[in-house]
Amino acid sequence: MWGKKDITPPPAPPEPQAPPPVNLPQEAKPVATTLMVKPSEPDRPQVRPGQAHIGKSVLVKGEIAASEDLYVDGEVRGAIDLRDYSLTVGPNGKVEANVTAREIVVYGSLNGNVAASEKIEIRKTGSILGDLSTARIIIEDGAYFKGSIDIMKPGQKQEAAKPISSVTKPGPQHTFQMAESGKG
Amino acid sequence: MAPTNGGPGLAADYARIERAARSAGPVEMDRQSNGLRQFFENLRGETRLHILDLGGVSQANVNFVTLRGHKLYTGDLLVGLDRVGVAPREPGKAAGPTARFIKENLNFPPAHFDGILVWDSLEFLDEEMLWAAVSSLQAILKPGGCLLSFFHTHAKGETVHIYRYQIRDHQTLHLQPRCSRPLPRAFNNRNLERLFGNFHAVKFFLAKDNLREVIVTR
Numbered sequence: 001m002w003g004k005k006d007i008t009p010p011p012a013p014p015e016p017q018a019p020p021p022v023n024l025p026q027e028a029k030p031v032a033t034t035l036m037v038k039p040s041e042p043d044r045p046q047v048r049p050g051q052a053h054i055g056k057s058v059l060v061k062g063e064i065a066a067s068e069d070l071y072v073d074g075e076v077r078g079a080i081d082l083r084d085y086s087l088t089v090g091p092n093g094k095v096e097a098n099v100t101a102r103e104i105v106v107y108g109s110l111n112g113n114v115a116a117s118e119k120i121e122i123r124k125t126g127s128i129l130g131d132l133s134t135a136r137i138i139i140e141d142g143a144y145f146k147g148s149i150d151i152m153k154p155g156q157k158q159e160a161a162k163p164i165s166s167v168t169k170p171g172p173q174h175t176f177q178m179a180e181s182g183k184g
Numbered sequence: 185m186a187p188t189n190g191g192p193g194l195a196a197d198y199a200r201i202e203r204a205a206r207s208a209g210p211v212e213m214d215r216q217s218n219g220l221r222q223f224f225e226n227l228r229g230e231t232r233l234h235i236l237d238l239g240g241v242s243q244a245n246v247n248f249v250t251l252r253g254h255k256l257y258t259g260d261l262l263v264g265l266d267r268v269g270v271a272p273r274e275p276g277k278a279a280g281p282t283a284r285f286i287k288e289n290l291n292f293p294p295a296h297f298d299g300i301l302v303w304d305s306l307e308f309l310d311e312e313m314l315w316a317a318v319s320s321l322q323a324i325l326k327p328g329g330c331l332l333s334f335f336h337t338h339a340k341g342e343t344v345h346i347y348r349y350q351i352r353d354h355q356t357l358h359l360q361p362r363c364s365r366p367l368p369r370a371f372n373n374r375n376l377e378r379l380f381g382n383f384h385a386v387k388f389f390l391a392k393d394n395l396r397e398v399i400v401t402r
Contacts, residue, residue: 122241137246141360145241148257151250 045088045107047071056092064097073108084117091125098130106143117152210345210361214352218389219397221355223299223332226401227254233298236324238289238305244350244358245301257297261305262346262362264289265313282312290320297325303349304334304395308365314379322382325402331383335371337394342367371396 047053051069054060058074065081072080073090080087082101089095093108104116106126114120116134124142133150227233231253237245240260249256267288268281300321309317321331336344343366347359371379373388373396380386380400389397 137243137250139241139243139246141242143241144260144263146259148255149246149250150255 045071045090045105047090051088054093056090089126104134113147210347210364212358212360214356214358215391215393216355217357217397218355218391219332219334219399220351220357222387222389222399223301223330224354226330226399227299230298234296236292236297236300239301239303239349242348242350242360244352248351248353254298257292259289261289261302261317262308265305265308282316285309285313286316286320290317290324292324294323295326295329298329300325300329300331301349302331302333304336304346306333307335307367307369307371308346310368318379319382322402327384327402329402331400331402333398333400335376335396335398336367337390337396338367338370340367340370 048069048071051071052066054070054072054074054076056073060074060076061078063079063081064070064076067083067085069086069088070080070082071088071090072093072095074092075094075096077096079097080095080099080101082099084102086103086105087099087101089104089106089108089110091107093106093110095108095110096112097110098112099110099114099116101115102117103119103121104110104114105121105123106128107123108126110126110128111130113130114128114132114134116132118134119136119138120128120132120134121138122128122140122143122145124140126140127144129146131148131150132145133152135152137149137151139145227235233254234257235249235254236257236259237249238259238261239245240263241258245258246256264285268285302321306314306317325331334349336342338344343364345364346362348362350358350360352358376388376396376398377386380398383400383402385401387399387401389399391397
């Protein structure tokens with residue numbers, strides 16, 4: 001009897017895996033209406049196949065120019081020029097550089113001026129210190145940003161990220177630490 | 185379900201605001217703001233203005249300001265205050281907390297901004313920082329530019345709720361609870377006139393939720 005039961009399980013695993021992703025968002029909905037509660041689910045980006053990847057133990061000093069999408073989960077100091085491609089700064093990513101790209105998504109920290117022809121997204125774990133120039137910006141609650149935002153109109157020529165100006169001098173990076181704070 | 189007393193939901197709105205002001209827990213809500221209306225009336229007709237929001241970044245404020253063709257700068261005075269307050273002074277460094285606070289949070293070229301949204305962050309600064317901050321704000325505001333600041337009418341030491349002020353439209357704010365803090369001092373109209381004495385004009389709006397809205401013009 002025991003032997004028979006041991007044989008049957010292999011096809012089963014796909015079924016138990018299915019419910020959690022369905023149930024979790026449903027249970028999370030009422031929690032999301034309470035302001036002071038932070039969602040427990042970490043917001044993690046996916047590294048896409050074929051995307052250039054700088055791992056979290058890698059430190060790059062200098063200029064990166066690429067013609068493919070780039071994911072930075074390590075540290076980059078210098079400049080990043082991706083023009084028509086996207087940059088994702090992962091949760092462990094720390095970029096101290098002026099960045100020019102089509103689209104920029106930040107989960108970690110970015111210190112520098114940023115020019116994105118399409119979109120800049122600062123996720124709730126992300127922080128940017130610098131001047132932004134883009135057509136569209138998405139800022140999640142809890143994200144930190146200090147600097148200026150210039151929205152480019154369609155057809156307006158996108159300029160490369162300016163060197164850090166005297167107008168916005170980003171101070172040392174920090175996290176929001178207020179007592180009883182619900183939303184960073 | 186329709187309101188039975190007063191205008192369409194007006195009484196209920198005020199009751200909710202007053203309840204929120206008195207209750208132990210902060211409540212997310214919308215409120216009308218005469219100060220905000222005045223602030224944007226002062227800027228009406230102009231484009232490509234430079235607006236500084238010192239209440240932290242929010243998508244609503246970014247959208248509202250940039251969709252009107254203005255350039256938005258953001259900072260967060262409360263975060264800046266906490267950093268200066270929490271960080272120990274480094275040995276051998278002469279810069280005190282006030283100088284550091286101004287350098288890290290209000291270090292902009294003179295006469296750079298057409299409008300500054302300070303919200304309620306000024307009232308949590310200590311005396312020295314407060315005067316230094318107001319002086320810096322005056323310096324970075326263009327002549328004719330205006331500043332919007334809020335001050336609670338509560339007594340000194342009373343704990344007040346601090347909100348993130350998100351602009352819904354030119355006269356409506358969405359208040360999102362942020363934290364609570366005791367007021368280091370109480371402000372009345374005379375204190376405020378003295379505080380903004382070097383500006384060209386000061387205008388007050390006293391709201392029913394114990395918040396004094398102040399529009400200051402350089």
